[in-house]
Amino acid sequence: MSDAPLDLSALPDDELVQQMHDDLYDGLADEVALxxxxxxxxxxxxxxxxxxxxxxxxxxxxxxxxxxxxxxPEVLLAANSMKAGMxxxxxxxxxTGAPRVGKVVLGTVKGDIHDIGKNxxxxxxxGAGFEVVDLGINIDxxxxxxxxxxxxxxxxxxxxxxxxxxxxxKVVIDELTARGLREHYIVLVGGAxxxxxxxxxxxxxxxxxxxxxxxxxxxxxxxxxxxLARAG
Ligand code: B1M
Numbered sequence: 001m002s003d004a005p006l007d008l009s010a011l012p013d014d015e016l017v018q019q020m021h022d023d024l025y026d027g028l029a030d031e032v033a034l035x036x037x038x039x040x041x042x043x044x045x046x047x048x049x050x051x052x053x054x055x056x057x058x059x060x061x062x063x064x065x066x067x068x069x070x071x072x073p074e075v076l077l078a079a080n081s082m083k084a085g086m087x088x089x090x091x092x093x094x095x096t097g098a099p100r101v102g103k104v105v106l107g108t109v110k111g112d113i114h115d116i117g118k119n120x121x122x123x124x125x126x127g128a129g130f131e132v133v134d135l136g137i138n139i140d141x142x143x144x145x146x147x148x149x150x151x152x153x154x155x156x157x158x159x160x161x162x163x164x165x166x167x168x169x170k171v172v173i174d175e176l177t178a179r180g181l182r183e184h185y186i187v188l189v190g191g192a193x194x195x196x197x198x199x200x201x202x203x204x205x206x207x208x209x210x211x212x213x214x215x216x217x218x219x220x221x222x223x224x225x226x227x228l229a230r231a232g
Contacts, residue, residue, distance in 0.1 A: 027077025
């Protein structure tokens with residue numbers, strides 16, 4: 001058996017993707033970044049690398065995290081590796097040449113520090129032509145309100161990955177309503193534990209299953225709003 005480092009560039013596409021899943025699982029950020037670049041150099045689209053190599057790799061990590069095989073430190077390393085790959089995709093996803101179509105304030109709610117999905121949503125929105133103000137993680141109601149007042153966006157986007165933090169979205173929406181601000185913004189919500197029903201129940205405008213749906217929904221609702229403004 002040889003101890004020579006694996007030459008990622010020598011692997012065919014399917015084996016490279018498989019190896020990237022393993023490297024993501026093992027938290028090897030440099031290798032994940034290299035694999036990402038190799039696939040791009042071989043003509044893969046940024047969306048395909050994202051879906052088949054990175055998101056799928058993180059899905060596998062999530063399963064073993066749930067089953068108690070992986071723990072927080074390992075998952076953090078995996079998350080950092082995913083981010084290393086995403087950093088290479090970001091400019092490509094943002095570079096669609098779409099005209100500026102609106103502004104979004106986006107953040108992960110209070111108590112929640114998951115940000116990979118939110119970061120992807122930010123990238124896809126930028127790619128669809130939105131200006132995105134990313135507030136980061138663990139955002140409380142006052143910070144959302146301050147950001148809305150400062151940046152005057154068209155859309156507020158909130159992310160939550162925990163069943164314990166998703167109810168905080170309602171706290172934010174209720175506060176907007178109490179201040180008479182709710183109708184000023186399109187409110188989009190997303191995150192793995194959410195669904196349409198939850199989104200309706202808390203008074204959001206739409207639930208977005210994934211980042212691509214978030215970008216499509218943002219465009220559709222902006223267009224509907226413009227139609228309404230033209231008609232009225
Ligand atoms: Co966390 N974690 N985690 N974790 N973690 C989950 C969410 C969990 C499902 C794992 C599991 O048990 N299988 C579980 C939640 C269970 C539940 O509530 N039902 C869980 C838990 C329990 C926890 C801790 C409590 C663990 C502990 O400490 N004991 C802890 C909580 C910390 C906190 O937030 N206070 C914790 C910590 C962590 C890490 C720090 C180690 C790390 C986060 C690192 C980081 O984000 N920088 C982490 C990770 C990585 C995960 C998993 C494995 C992966 C999440 C992810 O990045 N997915 C996750 C398991 C899983 O989801 N399979 C898990 C990839 C990403 C692309 O998908 O985030 O779903 P996702 O985003 C999608 C869509 O949801 C949507 O679009 C995105 C892209 O397509 N979307 C939006 C997301 N936000 C949107 C906003 C929008 C629109 C669409 O706005 C418009």
